[in-house]
Amino acid sequence: xxxxxxxxxxxxxxxxxxxxxxxxxxxxxxxxxxxxxxxxxxxxxxxxxxxxxxxxxxxxxxxxxxxxxxxxxxxxxxxxxxxxxxxxxxxxxxxxxxxxxxxxxxxxxxxxxxxxxxxxxxxxxxxxxxxxxxxxxxxxxxxxxxxxxxxxxxxxxxxxxxxxxxxxxxxxxxxxxxxxxxxxxxxxxxxxxxxxxxxxxxxxxxxxxxxxxxxxxxxxxxxxxxxxxxxxxxxxxxxxxxxxxxxxxxxxxxxxxxxxxxxxxxxxxxxxxxxxxxxxxxxxxxxxxxxxxxxxxxxxxxxxxxxxxxxxxxxxxxxxxxxxxxxxxxxxxxxxxxxxxxxxxxxxxxxxxxxxxxxxxxxxxxxxxxxxxxxxxxxxxxxxxxxxxxxxxxxxxxxxxxxxxxxxxxxxxxxxxxxxxxxxxxxxxxxxxxx
Numbered sequence: 001x002x003x004x005x006x007x008x009x010x011x012x013x014x015x016x017x018x019x020x021x022x023x024x025x026x027x028x029x030x031x032x033x034x035x036x037x038x039x040x041x042x043x044x045x046x047x048x049x050x051x052x053x054x055x056x057x058x059x060x061x062x063x064x065x066x067x068x069x070x071x072x073x074x075x076x077x078x079x080x081x082x083x084x085x086x087x088x089x090x091x092x093x094x095x096x097x098x099x100x101x102x103x104x105x106x107x108x109x110x111x112x113x114x115x116x117x118x119x120x121x122x123x124x125x126x127x128x129x130x131x132x133x134x135x136x137x138x139x140x141x142x143x144x145x146x147x148x149x150x151x152x153x154x155x156x157x158x159x160x161x162x163x164x165x166x167x168x169x170x171x172x173x174x175x176x177x178x179x180x181x182x183x184x185x186x187x188x189x190x191x192x193x194x195x196x197x198x199x200x201x202x203x204x205x206x207x208x209x210x211x212x213x214x215x216x217x218x219x220x221x222x223x224x225x226x227x228x229x230x231x232x233x234x235x236x237x238x239x240x241x242x243x244x245x246x247x248x249x250x251x252x253x254x255x256x257x258x259x260x261x262x263x264x265x266x267x268x269x270x271x272x273x274x275x276x277x278x279x280x281x282x283x284x285x286x287x288x289x290x291x292x293x294x295x296x297x298x299x300x301x302x303x304x305x306x307x308x309x310x311x312x313x314x315x316x317x318x319x320x321x322x323x324x325x326x327x328x329x330x331x332x333x334x335x336x337x338x339x340x341x342x343x344x345x346x347x348x349x350x351x352x353x354x355x356x357x358x359x360x361x362x363x364x365x366x367x368x369x370x371x372x373x374x375x376x377x378x379x380x381x382x383x384x385x386x387x388x389x390x391x392x393x394x395x396x397x398x399x400x401x402x403x404x405x406x407x408x409x410x411x412x413x414x415x416x417x418x419x420x421x422x423x424x425x426x427x428x429x430x431x432x433x434x435x
Contacts, residue, residue: 390417
């Protein structure tokens with residue numbers, strides 16, 4: 001064994017340095033993010049040899065997979081590539097896209113580690129970005145995730161509730177949506193505004209048509225336009241959908257049409273984290289875009305983001321964050337669909353795997369999944385000139401009623417005007433409004 005691999009075990013952090021103690025499954029999750037995590041495999045540094053992993057068959061299988069994942073990530077971080085190869089080989093014996101939540105997640109994280117080692121992360125990300133998948137498969141996966149988990153519903157209800165309240169007495173309204181996806185978010189809002197006493201306002205939606213952006217509508221913007229226009233016509237709602245052709249990060253104020261008498265709302269649903277910040281680009285499109293939006297003087301700006309810290313954190317810390325965050329996400333899917341469900345595999349592959357791979361395997365401008373915690377977003381948005389606009393008690397109560405139809409392990413918490421949706425008290429998605 002070369003020196004880099006021999007010294008690897010000496011440099012292994014205390015929290016993943018194996019010792020003679022078997023960890024129970026009951027304690028596994030509680031310790032997953034602590035400095036005591038993974039004291040579970042007897043693997044003395046002075047007796048490790050290639051082709052022979054130490055006897056760890058008595059430990060909890062999920063804990064064993066976590067152990068291997070973290071040790072492999074640390075090996076890569078320490079440039080102990082021969083050691084990483086051995087651990088990858090062992091990992092592949094353990095993972096399965098039809099297994100328990102940890103084994104399913106590990107299947108994608110393992111491929112992310114391989115891509116990291118081979119410097120092929122962005123190529124794998126693009127391949128997973130649904131470019132080659134049939135449109136029907138992608139749409140089916142997104143719809144299934146929408147049905148089985150409340151994440152999208154939570155995001156849409158929180159944002160739409162804040163926007164509807166801001167538009168309460170307006171006759172001409174304009175929504176600037178940075179990524180319209182398939183237009184699903186705006187269907188209930190259009191339906192709600194159509195029922196408003198005195199008639200619906202005139203609704204105009206503008207969005208950025210950036211074919212390079214994640215979430216660009218399968219089949220193009222024309223299908224979204226047809227879908228929303230047909231709905232509005234059936235409800236006798238005056239409606240218009242405009243598109244701006246540019247990269248989202250290159251948006252300029254003059255590209256956004258302002259009409260006299262229109263009330264403006266700006267919407268960022270799971271999109272703002274894709275904009276690079278000062279750590280990636282000197283122009284800092286993330287903060288610059290927020291300042292541009294403030295200059296438009298919107299009545300409200302809604303932001304929905306994942307509550308995760310993967311923007312500027314170093315690789316190993318980032319890897320642990322992905323493991324913790326997506327374990328909760330995969331567990332929430334586990335209670336909704338059977339493990340042998342093809343729909344479930346499709347959801348996890350089409351909706352989650354690409355993000356996981358990007359965070360693990362990519363660096364610099366290629367890493368487009370750059371999440372930040374709410375505290376950091378508050379600083380950014382505040383520096384752009386916005387003030388918090390707490391979601392109303394009506395919106396909060398509506399979302400609480402929504403969660404009653406889902407598993408009891410979902411949690412909802414309000415903090416400083418923002419609303420956090422979590423799984424077993426691990427916050428996953430946060431919604432906030434600003435003015």
